[in-house]
Amino acid sequence: MNYQIITEQSDLERVCHQAQQTDVVMLDTEFVRIRTFYPLLGLIQLFDGENLSLIDPTVFDDMSPFVALLKDTSVLKVLHACGEDLEVFQNAFGCTPFPMVDTQIMAAFLGHGLSTGFASLVSEYIEVELDKSESRTDWMARPLSVKQLEYAAADVFYLMPLYEKLLEKVNEAGWWDAAQQESDLLVSKRIKDIDANNVYRDIKGAWQLKPKQLAILKPLATWRYKEAMKRDLALNFVFKEADLLLVARDAIKSSQQMEQEGIDSRAVRRHASRIIAMVKSAQQTPEDQYPEQIERLMDNPGYKQLFKHLKDEVKKASTKSGLATEFLASKKQLNQLLTWVWKKDRNPSVLPDVMQGWRLELMGENLDKLVK
Template structure:
């Protein structure tokens, strides 16, 4: 397994041009995301079948040749379990690999579990046991050790033969086009834009609040989101989710009361003035402008019985297709369908997963009849 470490622009330009001559390239990233809002890119692995490159983005000011490769539509990019990698690319380069396919998705079409790891697949398909001891290492530290470099290189070196095996098998069972569709769906979900005014809806437990309390939580959550992005700090390192709920529920307007109610003293010292002002302003919201009460789907009449019917139908399709039930339609995707029918009046502009792509003919149409 020979590889080169890329730290100079001319080297980057050369390996990216070579990669753009290939039909397919293997891609991976190593990053750190502990306290930050955005993932911190530490290393990029690129393998075009002949040249294996470990690209050091910390040593390069101009990454434009790599960005051009990401956007080159004549080159298929292969990744494994790429959800977070997509965020890394979007944050670092303002784009994602296109076209792209995820080998974890390909494996799911062959009956593997939806979350089958890279090392597990390599062992099963190639008979190679990978050392994954470096998976939690600090990829921003320099210099990287030999062990780190070997670990990173292996992630794309073995990805190629694994992809080729999966491609042959997926094509044989006629799921290749579906695997591409599902990979595109992954991109849509990971790179969707955030509406700061609606981030309060993502807070667990928000449904327990009354509209008057939601009128306080909403601007608090919006402020926290903007603060996290501005400081590149994970949301809960600004103010914890449960603390926002407490402030909103009790309409806390003093730093002393916040600490008494269990809000982190460090957060209170840093943010109490802003938090108190937000609460005071929100309490002036006219009643007719309160956010609507959040009604969980499970509180809708007949939810449990209907959900069970949908789940039973998914199991039946799983038995005929050989695809795992969670892959066909997870609990979240079934709830997405019910929300689309009950709350969105079947809006054709926002189709749920089961009503689009490869799922529609084998599952979606059957589920919609049950909902009717």
């Protein structure tokens, strides 16, 4: 397994140009995401079938040759379990690989679970045992060790024969178009605009709050989200989610009370005055401007029984197709269907996953008939 480390602009241009002459390339990234809001890109692995390049993005001011490859519609990019990689590409380069297919998704169309790991598939299809001990290493450290580099190179070197084996079997089974559809769906889910004014709805336990308390939580959650982006800090390193909920629930308006409630003292010192001001301001919100109570689907009468009927229908489709039930329709996707019917009046412009693409014919129409 020969690889080259790319740290010079001329080499970056050369390997990206070579890759653009091929029909398909293997891609992977190594990144660190512990304390930061955005992932820190430490390494890019690129294999075009002949040249295996380990690109060090930390040394380049101009990554345009690589961006051109990402956007080149004549070159299929193959990745494995690429949800987080997509976020990395979007954040670093403002785009995602296109066209793209995910080998984890391809494997799912052969009956594997949707979370089947790369090493497991390589072991089964290529009969090679990969060392995954470097998966949690610090990819921002320099110099990278030989072990790190070999680990990173293996991720794309063995991706090529794995992709070729899966492609053959997926084509035989008639699922290739569906695998591409599902890969596109993954991109659309991972790369979406987030409305900072609605992030309060994602706070765990927000559904327990009354509209008056939500009027406090809403600006607090928006502030935390924007602060995290501005300072490039993970949300909970700005202010813990549970503490945010506590402040909103009890309308806490003093730093002393925050500390008595066990809220992190550093966060109190840094943000107390700002938070107190927001709480006081939010308490002046007119009642007719309170956010609506957050309703959980499971609180709807008949939810449990209906959900069971939906799951039974998915199991039937699983038996018929040979695809795993959680791949066909996860709990989240079934709830998405119920939300679409109950709250969006079956709006055709915002179709749930099960009502589009390959899922529609397989089971979507039957699922839709079950929901009143």
